[in-house]
Amino acid sequence: MATPAKTPPPAPPADDPALVAAFEARIAAGESIEPKDWMPARYRKQLTRMMAQHAHSEIVGMLPEGNWITRAPTLRRKMSLIAKVQDEAGHGLYIYCGTETLGVERDELVEQLHDGRAKYSSIFNYPTLSWADMGVIGWFVDGAAIVNQTVLAKASYGPYARAMVRICKEENFHKRQGYEICATLAKGTPAQRAMLQDAIDRFWWPSLMMFGPSDKDSPNSAELLRWRVKRKTNDELRQRFVNLTVPQAQAIGVTLPDPDLRFNEETKNWEFGEIDWAEFREVISGNGPCNRERLAARNAAHAEGAWVREAALAHAAKRHRTTEAA
């Protein structure tokens, strides 16, 4: 392990069992964990990973929607879309600040995103092909994010939970806006209705994949649930999303591309067909339709901005010297 050029990965310190017990007791009592509190190394690591993935998703998520800002069909829609993408940048920034409370710098996380080590939500590796995608992304993707984040707002780590409360408010607004775009298209011309249905057909299954692997394939969940890093399992959240979304689809008269979709009177759940997990694995391992493009765009922006960041630092240093000399 002794490669001197690199900092060795921090060996997980053997957590003191007494401290772990006290920590778990606090969690069990519903207390919130704050940055200065002691926490198990694995807790810190899991949270960092989750928060970083969330921040990265906000940043990469700007690209598929940014793709339609210049083509939005009315000035009002153009403004809402710019505002939405701007909110996403704000969320990313906010959550990166959250990870800094765990001792991880934003630069380091951004580097992990850019070199492909870090994950972000697989949904953003699908292309946006029509204006209707702007509606459907708001409705499904922000809708799914809300289902996730509403429970994360009760997560045990204080800074993340508080970030979720704030972010959820904006996501709710985005979701309403997206659904309203869809409702408008649903009442529109035959071409608009076809555009909408096509977007729904493309985004439905990837949206269900946003909740991650099925519980039986998600080995980390038990501990994360006990520590209130997560509050519900992937499958529970996915079911909740489906239950919320199906009636919304009925309300605007569109179909969801799943012949197995049916209401179970006993469980009151909308049961749905099998997710294509092979596709999911392909996309998260880098082979989705837009993985390369998304990372290339982020890397290009970062590389082309290098001279700007350097200039800003150089100027700030000059200013600092001038102020000190004065």
Added chain:
Amino acid sequence: MSEPTSAPNARPDAGDAGDVEDGEAGGIAAGDATTRERSVAGVRRKPEQDPLFEYLLRLGDDRLVLGHRLSEWCGHGPILEEDIATANVALDLVGQAAQLLKLAGVVEGKDRDEDALAYFREGVEYRNCLMVEQPNGDFGYTMLRQFLFDAHSLLLWEVLATGQHPALAAIAAKAIKETRYHVRHSSEWVIRLGDGTGESHARVARSLLELWRFTDELFERDAVDDAVAKLGVVVDTAGLRSRWDTMVEDVLTRATLAVPTGIAMQSGGRRGRHTEHLGHLLATMQIVARSHPGARW
């Protein structure tokens, strides 16, 4: 093209062109002198016939086109904070444009709203200045263009806010607050980049030389300006220019950049004589709206 166009393509009602000799005037109808002149002598366009409409289009189109350009940066900025800031400025500009074009539509009285004006006019009907339609270039070019425009914009809004046209004055009053922030943001970047590293200085100095040829157009005065002055929208263009010069010189000096001299100027946007870039911008902007005429979004 050896033979002039003749019978098969001639308009059937061009009866008085019967005695055209082959080859004369390339086959253009040419009867007696009066008829010949009537057929070819067009009208001189007089934009001042509806000066307030024209004036509002100029203001609105500047902001729509620049806001559109800025929004192209969304997600591609040099740093996350700038994605937020440029989106914010783009949003303000498109918002101002929407208000201005809406008012233009009301003034015109032909039942065109802001979207009809934004999405269903051709490039030659756009009245923005040439500077705003130029491609973004690097971040320094974008910020410098923004500063040159913002400085003009702030000074202009300050004048228009006190004007005699209440609806325009109201738009101006709101825009002043936004534009103050825009100027601060863009001028700080010009200073940072000008007085940053050797590379940033060289880049922004080059952009300044590129952009300077579009600056006079901001202060061009024509019959439209004179006509709106009679309607109470009085802008002292020379005074505006001198305040702008002071403001720009101050920032450029702090950015260790020199005001360019001896640059040949370009203009034409106010009359619809644009650079080739505008057509592509509008093709993108208008594609969805125009593909579905009459649709609601």
